[in-house]
Amino acid sequence: MKIHLTSVFVDDQAKAEHFYTEILGFVKKHDVPVGGEDRWLTVVSPDEPDGTELLLEPAGHPAVKTYRDALVGDGIPLAQFAVDDVNAEYERLRGLGVRFTQEPLEMGPVTTAVFDDTCGNLIQIATKPQ
Amino acid sequence: MVVADDIFKALADPTRRTILDELAEKSGQTLxxxxxxxxxxHRLGISRQAVSQHLAVLEAAGLVGTRREGRYKFHDLNTAPLRQIAERWLVSDTSRPEESTP
Known part of the structure; x- marks a missing residue:
């Protein structure tokens, strides 16, 4: 079994597409209309174009708001991405106006930080395991 | 005005003192x-619910304050109540506060 695709709910797919590609630097993999305004919209890391896809899923279901508001309130991230250098990424993203709820924090071998994806989620970045 | 009992009770627990240490290092932390x-x-195997309960005790003692910023809630250290402890025994006789417990 493999983890081929995982998803985050996003308030607005167009906004999410912008943030996840232009700001975070992922590349779009699939973009297929699936009825109404909704799209099957996935992104991948430019380093691994055939790697795990992240589905930017419409947050239309009424349960999503309650679920996310509670988690975001407590600062709990809904996904984690690996980066080479958390501090460098923190500076880069902050320069682009990204809001962090947790600044880079060194905890033993791992450094993490948490930011707001502007689409309703908190995302954690962490140093890649060596 | 926070009762001194609440402050002593809050400080009596080592996990709560560790939480205060961490907030002293950096104020404004999410849960x-x-x-x-x-x-x-600190390698403390402690559930989120338990941390929440510790924070509630610290908040009741006035040692931790919470503030909402948009959708997030941050916790800040408030050392003001500790003054009560220091002043209780350290000030001069003329301004000694009343005993809060029999």
């Missing part, structure tokens, strides 16, 4: 960050 620090830095 998630506090939990991360306790588990990763």
């Amino acid at each position: 998630f960050e506090i939990c991360s620090r306790l588990s990763m830095k």
Whole structure:
């Protein structure tokens, strides 16, 4: 079994597409209309174009708001991405106006930080395991 | 005005003192960050619910304050109540506060 695709709910797919590609630097993999305004919209890391896809899923279901508001309130991230250098990424993203709820924090071998994806989620970045 | 009993009770627990240590290092932490620090830095196997309860005790004692910023809630250290402890025994006789417990 493999983890081929995982998803985050996003308030607005167009906004999410912008943030996840232009700001975070992922590349779009699939973009297929699936009825109404909704799209099957996935992104991948430019380093691994055939790697795990992240589905930017419409947050239309009424349960999503309650679920996310509670988690975001407590600062709990809904996904984690690996980066080479958390501090460098923190500076880069902050320069682009990204809001962090947790600044880079060194905890033993791992450094993490948490930011707001502007689409309703908190995302954690962490140093890649060596 | 926080009763001295609440402050002593809050400070009596080692996990709560560790939480204060971490907030002293950096004020303005989410529950998630506090939990991360306790588990990763201090290797404390403690549930999020338990951390929440510790924070509630610290908040009742006035040692931790919370503030909402947009959708997030941050916890800040408030050392003001500790003054009560210091002043209780350290000030001069003329301004000694009344005993709060029999």
